[in-house]
Amino acid sequence: MSTADRRAALREKLIMLATAKISESGLKALKARDLAGEAGCSVGAIYNVFGDLDELAMAVNGETFKALGAHVLDGLVPFNEAAPVDRMIAMSEAYLDFACQNPKRWRALFDISLTRNDAPDWYLGALDDLFAIIDGPVSELFPDLSAQDVRLRTRALFSSVHGIVLLGIENRISGLRSDDMPDMIRFILRSVAP
Amino acid sequence: MSTADRRAALREKLIMLATAKISESGLKALKARDLAGEAGCSVGAIYNVFGDLDELAMAVNGETFKALGAHVLDGLVPFNEAAPVDRMIAMSEAYLDFACQNPKRWRALFDISLTRNDAPDWYLGALDDLFAIIDGPVSELFPDLSAQDVRLRTRALFSSVHGIVLLGIENRISGLRSDDMPDMIRFILRSVAP
């Protein structure tokens, strides 16, 4: 195994372990010393592969975005021939499902870079990919709207579903059981269908 | 001025300064030493009034909740006789307006106690007060629904508006101008009106 291979292997290993740590305990629990201990390498080795811990956290989020996108697409497949609203519901429930299965990891997507200068490009790009999936059903629902109006509605709907999932998962609303969330999502999405 | 008065005055002063600091630089920027410097007291004096910094941050959030509730009610007043949807829009836009005017302070409401054991009671209570305002228009819109269903829809609508405001304010979505947000909110709320 060449040194370049070892380097790449360590990179993968670190991302994997960091993902596990974040999934288990959240973004703030990611510590250089712990990680080195778990990876069986020294602290310095981490900095040989990543410029700093944030870069590693970003890499984890990149993977999370990919996984999230795949999960949403998976949820959509059985409904490929269904009505636009039902496709949107399927995607939203897949989104909710991912967030419920990986609450800390999903949360890390939105916790990162709050202190950094705006959002990084790859982040916005990844979100755009998600939006691209939703754009389909929305423009089908509103065939007469301009592209810009479709954009707006796509983003409004995503934000709505995101808000429901966010406040629901974090228990920030009293008097809600977690199995109410699909109903809430359906209520919003069904209302939107003309 | 009695010692009790001085104590109460210091408490108010600290809350005021902490609010200013959080408004300016966010929750994480609240530091005991800075605060003491600004208040013209010692670090220890803070701990004479508050058990710890979190308690102070909670007090700030309490005030923020009050201010937010008042702002939403203010926005509602001119529409008291309007249709339910228009009242919901008025409230939502007041909510958006508050968040835009006080982004960091508003954000602190949702940043706090993520590490603590669930949400504190007064927090849920304050949120319930907000919901109580929205419950009115919603039950007027859906007179035939059970109280529980109204609860669900109220919370779904709040969460949706919250999600739109949250992602919008933090610039987390590409291709959106900030003055698109009212349109997005209107789109969702108008869709809901039967």
Add this chain to the structure above:
DNA sequence: TGTACATCAGTGAACGCGCGTTCACTGATGTAC
């Protein structure tokens, strides 16, 4: 194939900083007589 040298992944103790919180002490305010 063997030898000498260069490179660079890998090491981990140490640096440096930030920051919440404490605590022995001071002195102003309030109370008792």
Add this chain to the structure above:
DNA sequence: TGTACATCAGTGAACGCGCGTTCACTGATGTAC
């Protein structure tokens, strides 16, 4: 009103901990000849 004492707000240096990051050094791997 005046005096002696008690209380407790207020002090700020010091404690203690956590943690990201660095850097002089080591040794395994790769290269040149």
